[in-house]
Amino acid sequence: MASLVIAEHDNASLKDATHKTVTAAAQVSTPVHVLVAGENCAAVAEAAARIAGVEKVLLADAPSYARQLAEPMEALLLSITDKYDAILAPATTTGKNILPRVAARLDVGQISEILKVISPDTFERPIYAGNAIETLRAPEGKKVITIRITAFAAAGEGGRATIEQIVAASDAGHSKFAGEALSKSERPELTSAKVVISGGRGLGSAENFKLLDSIADKLHAAVGASRAAVDAGYVPNDYQVGQTGKAVAPDLYIAVGISGAIQHLAGMKDSRKIVAINKDEEAPIFQVADYGLVGDLFKIIPELDEELSKRGYK
Amino acid sequence: MKVLVPVKRVIDYNVKVRVKADQSGVDLANVKMSMNPFDEIAVEEAVRLKEKGKATEVVIVSIGPQQASETIRTALAMGGDRGILVKTDQMVEPLAVAKILKAIVDAEQPGFVITGKQAIDDDANQVGQMLAALLGWPQGTFAHSLELADGSARITREIDGGLQTIEVKLPAVMTTDLRLNEPRYASLPNIMKAKKKPIEEKSPADLGVDITPRFKVLKISEPPKRNSGVKVSGVPELLDKLKADGVI
Numbered sequence: 224m225a226s227l228v229i230a231e232h233d234n235a236s237l238k239d240a241t242h243k244t245v246t247a248a249a250q251v252s253t254p255v256h257v258l259v260a261g262e263n264c265a266a267v268a269e270a271a272a273r274i275a276g277v278e279k280v281l282l283a284d285a286p287s288y289a290r291q292l293a294e295p296m297e298a299l300l301l302s303i304t305d306k307y308d309a310i311l312a313p314a315t316t317t318g319k320n321i322l323p324r325v326a327a328r329l330d331v332g333q334i335s336e337i338l339k340v341i342s343p344d345t346f347e348r349p350i351y352a353g354n355a356i357e358t359l360r361a362p363e364g365k366k367v368i369t370i371r372i373t374a375f376a377a378a379g380e381g382g383r384a385t386i387e388q389i390v391a392a393s394d395a396g397h398s399k400f401a402g403e404a405l406s407k408s409e410r411p412e413l414t415s416a417k418v419v420i421s422g423g424r425g426l427g428s429a430e431n432f433k434l435l436d437s438i439a440d441k442l443h444a445a446v447g448a449s450r451a452a453v454d455a456g457y458v459p460n461d462y463q464v465g466q467t468g469k470a471v472a473p474d475l476y477i478a479v480g481i482s483g484a485i486q487h488l489a490g491m492k493d494s495r496k497i498v499a500i501n502k503d504e505e506a507p508i509f510q511v512a513d514y515g516l517v518g519d520l521f522k523i524i525p526e527l528d529e530e531l532s533k534r535g536y537k
Numbered sequence: 538m539k540v541l542v543p544v545k546r547v548i549d550y551n552v553k554v555r556v557k558a559d560q561s562g563v564d565l566a567n568v569k570m571s572m573n574p575f576d577e578i579a580v581e582e583a584v585r586l587k588e589k590g591k592a593t594e595v596v597i598v599s600i601g602p603q604q605a606s607e608t609i610r611t612a613l614a615m616g617g618d619r620g621i622l623v624k625t626d627q628m629v630e631p632l633a634v635a636k637i638l639k640a641i642v643d644a645e646q647p648g649f650v651i652t653g654k655q656a657i658d659d660d661a662n663q664v665g666q667m668l669a670a671l672l673g674w675p676q677g678t679f680a681h682s683l684e685l686a687d688g689s690a691r692i693t694r695e696i697d698g699g700l701q702t703i704e705v706k707l708p709a710v711m712t713t714d715l716r717l718n719e720p721r722y723a724s725l726p727n728i729m730k731a732k733k734k735p736i737e738e739k740s741p742a743d744l745g746v747d748i749t750p751r752f753k754v755l756k757i758s759e760p761p762k763r764n765s766g767v768k769v770s771g772v773p774e775l776l777d778k779l780k781a782d783g784v785i
């Protein structure tokens with residue numbers, strides 16, 4: 224039959240989590256279709272149509288999809304799923320919110336946050352904070368899957384998919400959007416940045432946490448944090464890297480004043496190179512770090528900033 | 538209004554699990570088991586609702602082996618009123634957990650269900666959403682804060698871009714995120730009192746739910762190992778190495 228990918232977007236731009244999900248979908252079932260549900264999101268549908276390997280884009284443009292709330296999205300998906308044998312979404316907070324509802328209504332289990340498609344019915348996924356990898360085989364029937372976006376390469380551009388408008392499904396209206404407070408940043412997104420610099424409790428305050436900014440600017444890095452730093456209010460929740468935050472896998476991950484609890488490691492140990500800066504040489508973070516710098520971060524961070532400037536990073 | 542809180546007995550979050558050599562699973566012999574941390578947050582929230590006079594009764598449910606009754610006791614010591622143990626020694630997939638919970642909701646008629654956002658063993662992040670869908674109820678997942686009004690709930694959610702607030706009609710399902718509250722420790726007198734609180738036992742069959750697994754686990758393996766690297770002498774050496782690796 225075909226697979227359906229739920230596009231990740233904010234009505235204005237398409238996120239590359241979608242391109243990555245398309246890669247996974249093509250390994251499960253082809254052709255690949257992409258659903259763009261939102262409000263005034265025609266530009267997003269056009270961008271989706273340019274993803275290589277996508278045959279068709281379904282566009283559901285209606286006020287009820289403006290925020291992709293779970294209940295109307297469930298109704299919309301159920302109105303089209305009979306044409307698909309696989310439904311996939313990135314394991315973002317949007318995908319995780321919607322897809323289990325669809326799975327339950329289709330009476331199938333969901334396969335959460337896969338790392339690899341071994342064959343169209345066999346998948347690898349992390350369990351126990353990534354300390355074990357489960358290989359599981361799904362039964363016959365529809366597959367509902369979320370993917371770990373850092374584990375798949377993004378599908379390229381160059382596609383010329385057709386765009387088909389689809390009608391909104393009716394929804395009971397039991398939920399409504401009431402506001403948001405989004406972090407604004409000019410920096411790359413945590414989950415797609417090539418360099419991530421994260422701070423932990425060792426930073427000591429929201430004020431001190433800003434020490435990382437200048438280095439992030441020079442390296443075009445995203446800024447992340449441990450749970451302890453978020454709980455202490457140094458940075459907002461969307462900075463949290465880890466088992467129950469975001470999973471990242473940049474080329475370079477710099478952990479500053481982070482001890483390296485298993486829950487934190489779960490979210491960053493697939494990074495290509497890891498640097499740890501910590502004053503405690505016994506800190507578990509050093510067990511996964513390629514390069515460790517033992518010392519006071521309040522001395523090392525300014526030094527690092529200065530040395531980067533000297534070497535021409537701006 | 539009655540509030541239902543499902544709690545799962547999981548390997549303690551401090552334990553580093555070991556994969557069995559034959560790849561049949563992880564070694565659970567003699568490891569410390571505790572309540573899923575997100576479920577502690579769910580229990581705390583429910584108990585606070587009762588303390589504020591917004592909930593009349595807090596019912597705790599767990600699905601699992603006999604020992605899961607200890608997890609229920611812990612929740613009762615935190616302030617839950619009574620427990621239901623759906624006893625099974627089999628593995629129960631999230632969809633089956635959701636179906637069992639639906640059967641309990643049908644019988645108990647709570648106005649609000651609070652689950653954890655994910656269980657830290659299987660990390661599925663499914664049960665709350667599945668339960669809501671099976672019931673035809675709205676949901677507020679990854680809750681950061683909650684305001685309960687008459688007939689509706691205002692839930693602020695932790696999302697990838699920051700925070701989002703939604704309003705859902707009751708009855709509804711909410712799943713907890715880390716910063717919703719800080720769970721209390723049960724006091725000794727409350728632990729003693731909890732011993733007298735009732736726990737009813739049922740089986741999945743009593744509830745008419747087939748829990749036969751749909752998925753086949755082929756193996757549980759170790760993730761790729763990272764070799765611990767080197768300590769560098771200082772910032773210049775660090776930057777030289779990163780440059781040589783081509784990552785800066």
Ligand SMILES: Cc1cc2nc3c(=O)[nH]c(=O)nc-3n(C[C@H](O)[C@H](O)[C@H](O)COP(=O)(O)OP(=O)(O)OC[C@H]3O[C@@H](n4cnc5c(N)ncnc54)[C@H](O)[C@@H]3O)c2cc1C
Nearest residue numbers: 423424425449450451465466467468480481482487502520
């Ligand atoms: C259910 C659950 C889910 C969780 N999910 C996550 C998650 O997703 N992500 C996550 O990160 N955590 C998570 N945690 C929390 C995790 O267990 C740890 O508590 C947390 O990661 C610790 O953060 P930290 O390393 O910043 O703080 P700490 O462990 O306190 O470490 C601070 C480090 O800073 C160092 N330091 C202090 N001062 C300096 C200085 N001046 N110079 C250099 N180094 C210094 C110290 O040596 C120490 O190693 C979770 C926990 C639970 C129970």
Ligand SMILES: Cc1cc2nc3c(=O)[nH]c(=O)nc-3n(C[C@H](O)[C@H](O)[C@H](O)COP(=O)(O)OP(=O)(O)OC[C@H]3O[C@@H](n4cnc5c(N)ncnc54)[C@H](O)[C@@H]3O)c2cc1C
Nearest residue numbers: 543544600628630631652653655656659660661662663664
């Ligand atoms: C073949 C197979 C192998 C398995 N192997 C293991 C294993 O090695 N170890 C293991 O622990 N489990 C194992 N399981 C069990 C199973 O993976 C989970 O218990 C089940 O899938 C629920 O997923 P979850 O807890 O991650 O759900 P999530 O959706 O992550 O849980 C969210 C919330 O749902 C509620 N909830 C979930 N489960 C229960 C429950 N049992 N009782 C009450 N409330 C609950 C809690 O509020 C929880 O916070 C296996 C299952 C199968 C089919």
